[in-house]
Each structure stands twice: as structure tokens, then as C-alpha cells.
Amino acid sequence: MTPRLAIVMPVLDEAAGLAATLQALAPLRARGVELVVADGGSRDASAAIARPLADRVIAAPRGRARQMNAGAAATDAPRLLFLHADTRLPERADTLVDAALAERAWGRFDVRIEGGSAWFPLIAALMNRRSRWTGIATGDQAMFMTRAAFDSAGGFPDQPLMEDIELSRRLKRLGPPACLRARVATSGRRWEQRGVWRTIWLMWRLRYAYWRGADPARLAALYR
Numbered sequence: 001m002t003p004r005l006a007i008v009m010p011v012l013d014e015a016a017g018l019a020a021t022l023q024a025l026a027p028l029r030a031r032g033v034e035l036v037v038a039d040g041g042s043r044d045a046s047a048a049i050a051r052p053l054a055d056r057v058i059a060a061p062r063g064r065a066r067q068m069n070a071g072a073a074a075t076d077a078p079r080l081l082f083l084h085a086d087t088r089l090p091e092r093a094d095t096l097v098d099a100a101l102a103e104r105a106w107g108r109f110d111v112r113i114e115g116g117s118a119w120f121p122l123i124a125a126l127m128n129r130r131s132r133w134t135g136i137a138t139g140d141q142a143m144f145m146t147r148a149a150f151d152s153a154g155g156f157p158d159q160p161l162m163e164d165i166e167l168s169r170r171l172k173r174l175g176p177p178a179c180l181r182a183r184v185a186t187s188g189r190r191w192e193q194r195g196v197w198r199t200i201w202l203m204w205r206l207r208y209a210y211w212r213g214a215d216p217a218r219l220a221a222l223y224r
Contacts, residue, residue, distance in 0.1 A: 001032075002076045002077065002078075003032055003033060003034035003075070003076075003077045004032060004033075004077065004078065004079060004094075004098070005032075005033045005034070005077055005079040005080075005081060005094055005097060005098070006033070006034040006035070006036055006071075006072075006075040006077035006079070006080055006081070007025065007028070007033060007034070007035050007036065007081045007082075007083050008036050008038060008068055008071035008072055008075070008080060008081070008082050008083070009021075009022075009035070009036070009037050009038065009054075009071070009082075009083050009084070009085055010038050010040060010060070010064050010067035010068050010071065010082075010084070010085070011037055011038070011039050011040070011042060011046045011047075011050065011067075011085045012039070012040040012041070012042055012046070012062065012067075013042045013043055013044050013046060014042070014044075014046050014085040014086075015042070015044040015045045015046045015049055017085070017086065018046055018049050018050060018085060019049050019053065021085055021086070021087075021088065022035070022037075022049075022050060022053035022054060023053060024088055024089075025053075025089070026053075028089070028093065028094050029055065031094060033094050034055045034056070034075055034077055035053075035054040035055050035056075036054065036055065036056045036057075036058065036071045036074050036075050037050040037054045037056070037057045037058070037071070038058050038060040038067035038068065038070050038071035038074075039057060039058070039059055039060065039067075040060055040061070040062035040063065040064075040066070040067045041059070041062050047059075056074055056075070058070060058071065058074050063158075063160060064139070064156075064163060065156035065157060065158055065159060065160075065163035066156075066158060068082050068155075068156050068163075069155045069156050069158075072147075072150060072155065077147065078146060078147045078148075079097060079098070079101055079144065079145070079146055079147065080144065080145055080146075080147060080150055081093070081097060081142060081143070081144040082139065082142065082143050082144070083142050084139055084140065084142075084186065086186060086187035086189065087140060087142060087184050087185065087186040087187070088184060088185045088186075089109075089142060089184055090109065090182040090183060090184060093109075093142075093182070093184075096109075096180055096182055097144045100144070100178035100180060101144070101145070101146055101178070103178065104175060104176070104177065104178040105145060105146055105148070105149035105171065105174045105175050106143070106144065106145035106146070106149050106171045106174070106175075106177050106178070107137075107143075107144055107145070107177045107178030107179065107180060108131065108137035108138075108141035108142060108143045108144065108177055108178075108179065108180070109141050109142045109180045109182055109183060109184045110124075110128045110141070110179070110180065110181050110182065110183045110184075111124050111127055111128060111140050111141050111183060111184055111185075111186055112124050112183040112184070112185045112186070113185075113186055113187075113188040113191070114185050114186065114187055114188055115187065115188025115189065115191065115192055116188075116192065117188060117191065117192065117196050119196050119197075120188050120191070120196075123191070123196070123200065127140075127141075128141075128179075131177075131179060132179050135168070135172050135176050135177055136165055136168040136169070136172075137164065137168045137177055138164050138165070138168075139163075139164040140184075140186045141184065142184045143164060143167070143168075145171065149171060149174055152174060153167055153170035153171050153173075153174070154170065155167075159216035159217070160216055160217055161206070161210075161216045161217075162206075162207070162210045162216050163216075165207070165210065
């Protein structure tokens with residue numbers, strides 16, 4: 001039986017928190033949502049951890065865009081949701097996605113950032129507002145779309161950074177996104193590791209450079 005919705009999760013060396021992330025998706029799987037984990041060559045036990053907790057675990061070429069495209073190709077579901085391994089969906093996310101995709105071709109959730117910084121609620125609020133203004137979604141917001149929209153946009157572009165921004169640009173040609181106010185919870189670890197304001201400054205610089213036409217490979221090197 002073809003599932004009505006598939007969640008595609010790219011993973012790379014996520015063993016530390018992967019079991020909890022996948023276990024949280026068990027209620028959705030019980031309602032018929034398919035969970036596809038696309039492993040990009042993890043050197044830890046990520047793939048082994050995922051196998052009993054997902055419907056499919058596939059090996060994919062390393063790179064988030066390539067992994068998500070491979071995961072989408074591994075399922076026949078007519079609706080797709082792309083979820084990062086450090087992000088948790090709200091309750092009954094499948095019902096929210098079904099309702100949104102009945103009216104729009106694609107969409108995303110609002111985001112909440114988990115962590116110790118007092119700045120995280122403000123950063124999340126600004127991310128959500130910017131997304132509404134621009135119609136651009138990021139991977140942290142758990143992008144979802146119909147299979148037809150995904151195929152029409154050509155899937156995620158084969159680039160090492162800003163693949164979510166570029167796909168949003170292409171999807172906008174089909175129509176504006178459904179901007180759901182229900183929130184996904186994503187980890188604030190990259191902000192905490194690099195410094196909150198340093199990370200914000202870096203991301204704005206990279207996005208501005210990408211908007212000006214900079215090579216995504218060069219931007220990925222700067223990001224790393």
C-alpha cells in the first residue's frame with residue numbers, strides 16, 4: 001500500500017541523538033506515514049540505530065541535497081516532508097501537512113530553537129517572520145511538498161549549501177508556501193558551538209553572497 005506521506009531524513013554521524021528523534025516519529029508511522037532514512041556514509045552507528053526505527057534505511061551519496069533526493073526516490077508517497085535529524089515535529093504533523101497540501105503545493109512549519117541562549121526565541125521569531133515575508137523556507141523548518149511540486153522543481157539542487165533556499169525559489173514559481181504556525185523544535189547546537197551572533201552574521205553574509213551569485217561550493221567552505 002502506498003503511504004500518503006513520507007518523511008525523508010538525511011543523516012550523517014548522528015548516532016548520539018538519532019534513536020530519540022526516530023522514536024518520536026513512531027505515532028506518525030502508526031498512522032501510515034513512511035519514514036525513510038538516507039545515510040550519507042556515517043562512520044558511527046547511525047544506520048544500525050535507524051534500521052529498527054524506520055521503514056527504510058538507504059545508503060546515499062554524501063551531501064544533504066543528494067541524500068534527500070535519494071530518499072525521495074526511494075518512496076512512492078505523493079507527499080514528502082524533509083526533516084533534519086536534530087529537529088522534532090509537532091503533534092499530528094501529518095494531519096497538518098495533509099490539510100496544507102490540500103490547498104498549496106508546498107510549505108513549512110514555524111521553528112523553535114532549543115538550547116540555553118536567551119536569544120533563541122528572538123532568533124526563531126525573526127526566522128519565521130522573514131520566511132513569511134520572503135516566501136523562502138529553510139531546512140530547519142521541515143519543508144514539505146507534493147511529489148508533483150518536488151518533481152516540477154527538479155528536486156534539491158546538487159550543491160553543498162543553500163539547497164533549501166534554491167528549492168524554495170523554484171517552488172515559489174508554483175505558488176506561495178503554506179506557512180504553518182505549528183512549530184518544529186530544532187537544536188541550537190550550531191549557534192552555541194560557534195557563538196550566537198557570530199553564527200547569525202555568518203549566515204547573513206553567506207545568504208547575501210548567494211543572492212549575488214556566489215558559488216555554493218565556496219560558500220560551503222566558508223560555512224565549515
